[in-house]
Amino acid sequence: xxxxxxxxxxxxxxxxxxxxxxxxxxxxxxxxxxxxxxxxxxxxxxxxxxxxxxxxxxxxxxxxxxxxxxxxxxxxxxxxxxxxxxxxxxxxxxxxxxxxxxxxxxxxxxxxxxxxxxxxxxxxxxxxxxxxxxxxxxxxxxxxxxxxxxxxxxxxxxxxxxxxxxxxxxxxxxxxxxxxxxxxxxxxxxxxxxxxxxxxxxxxxxxxxxxxxxxxxxxxxxxxxxxxxxxxxxxxxxxxxxxxxxxxxxxxxxxxxxxxxxxxxxxxxxxxxxxxxxxxxxxxxxxxxxxxxxxxxxxxxxxxxxxxxxxxxxxxxxxxxxxxxxxxxxxxxxxxxxxxxxxxxxxxxxxxxxxxxxxxxxxxxxxxxxxxxxxxxxxxxxxxxxxxxxxxxxxxxxxxxxxxxxxxxxxxxxxxxxxxxxxxxxxxxxxxxxxxxxxxxxxxxxxxxxxxxxxxx
Ligand SMILES: [Zn+2]
Numbered sequence: 001x002x003x004x005x006x007x008x009x010x011x012x013x014x015x016x017x018x019x020x021x022x023x024x025x026x027x028x029x030x031x032x033x034x035x036x037x038x039x040x041x042x043x044x045x046x047x048x049x050x051x052x053x054x055x056x057x058x059x060x061x062x063x064x065x066x067x068x069x070x071x072x073x074x075x076x077x078x079x080x081x082x083x084x085x086x087x088x089x090x091x092x093x094x095x096x097x098x099x100x101x102x103x104x105x106x107x108x109x110x111x112x113x114x115x116x117x118x119x120x121x122x123x124x125x126x127x128x129x130x131x132x133x134x135x136x137x138x139x140x141x142x143x144x145x146x147x148x149x150x151x152x153x154x155x156x157x158x159x160x161x162x163x164x165x166x167x168x169x170x171x172x173x174x175x176x177x178x179x180x181x182x183x184x185x186x187x188x189x190x191x192x193x194x195x196x197x198x199x200x201x202x203x204x205x206x207x208x209x210x211x212x213x214x215x216x217x218x219x220x221x222x223x224x225x226x227x228x229x230x231x232x233x234x235x236x237x238x239x240x241x242x243x244x245x246x247x248x249x250x251x252x253x254x255x256x257x258x259x260x261x262x263x264x265x266x267x268x269x270x271x272x273x274x275x276x277x278x279x280x281x282x283x284x285x286x287x288x289x290x291x292x293x294x295x296x297x298x299x300x301x302x303x304x305x306x307x308x309x310x311x312x313x314x315x316x317x318x319x320x321x322x323x324x325x326x327x328x329x330x331x332x333x334x335x336x337x338x339x340x341x342x343x344x345x346x347x348x349x350x351x352x353x354x355x356x357x358x359x360x361x362x363x364x365x366x367x368x369x370x371x372x373x374x375x376x377x378x379x380x381x382x383x384x385x386x387x388x389x390x391x392x393x394x395x396x397x398x399x400x401x402x403x404x405x406x407x408x409x410x411x412x413x414x415x416x417x418x419x420x421x422x423x424x425x426x427x428x429x430x431x432x433x434x435x436x437x438x439x440x441x442x443x444x445x446x447x448x449x450x451x452x453x454x455x456x457x
Pocket of ligand 1 (some may be wrong): 119278290291324
């Protein structure tokens with residue numbers, strides 16, 4: 001009996017001496033996330049106790065301190081704040097878009113100013129509305145039809161697109177450039193249909209910008225339901241007038257930080273594998289999906305390495321970028337500052353597509369050999385129902401690293417629900433599924449584990 005016991009002990013010890021298979025390690029990573037992860041509670045705190053956090057806001061500063069403290073609590077080798085200058089656009093009081101014809105009972109439309117828009121004057125602006133289906137139609141339109149009017153850009157997201165990001169990318173240009181294109185033809189303001197795949201009463205904000213030298217006119221989004229209503233009424237009565245009052249303004253840039261934590265590589269400390277998301281959000285909802293969940297998943301990658309005692313060969317660095325939504329202040333500065341060091345980014349992974357069920361990875365690289373290496377291990381993800389490995393856009397925050405030759409990777413999630421809540425009051429913690437959030441963190445950790453082990457040698 002004693003001999004059998006000894007034999008078991010010896011076998012057990014021998015077993016430990018053998019390196020674990022990739023399958024085993026990935027299995028352990030998933031188990032850690034699904035049974036022991038603090039991520040859901042952390043996201044609850046970030047969403048409910050801190051809330052939305054536009055760059056330049058007090059809430060974002062609180063989120064910076066919170067996530068830095070988390071990384072310290074998890075005992076990463078190095079945790080620090082990287083100074084960056086960020087934009088400081090403020091919405092001010094609630095905006096107004098209203099019919100001014102008594103036929104429509106002076107009804108208010110559900111609206112929200114677009115990020116970076118100028119405000120109106122104190123009196124607001126009013127004018128006749130002309131509807132166009134996107135920028136191409138506007139470009140072709142005679143100036144005399146647009147001059148002095150409010151342009152209503154009503155191109156909708158294509159509901160037949162299965163990947164809703166494709167639908168979003170097709171029409172987001174009208175939100176981003178609509179004001180510039182309309183002002184060139186003499187428009188006094190633009191109203192943009194919210195970028196949503198569904199019909200509801202929640203307006204969506206988002207990035208817009210004025211071309212250099214263009215006259216800055218106010219830009220506001222209305223909900224998809226109200227866009228349909230306005231369009232219907234314009235067909236009945238083309239001289240409908242609308243009143244717009246926006247109270248937003250762009251203040252001087254402010255000093256803030258990217259939040260960074262590292263596990264130092266055992267063999268190649270100066271070669272970096274980055275994982276991250278953006279800590280800022282729009283100033284509505286709670287920024288739970290966009291991109292609070294993505295940031296906390298990135299922190300989980302390093303925490304899981306530590307918890308499972310996996311020693312990376314390369315330095316793993318989590319970066320929570322500042323000011324992705326408004327001006328890319330955080331990610332451009334990050335890439336530039338790194339150039340001044342002797343450290344090289346091998347790969348960068350971002351989670352910024354909503355924290356829904358992970359289904360794959362977009363890979364953006366000119367390095368065909370590395371692309372094939374990543375693809376060659378996709379079978380390891382099959383037990384976890386992750387099948388999509390393809391070339392594609394990886395993420396806005398890691399995009400500036402492309403010039404350096406870094407292989408960029410983006411976590412792909414099931415997009416069906418994202419564009420029902422993106423950039424709206426509905427991006428809140430209760431819309432996050434705990435299990436989906438954890439599965440995303442596990443998929444990211446597994447990918448980083450494989451890249452650290454096999455790539456770039
Ligand atoms: Zn985002």
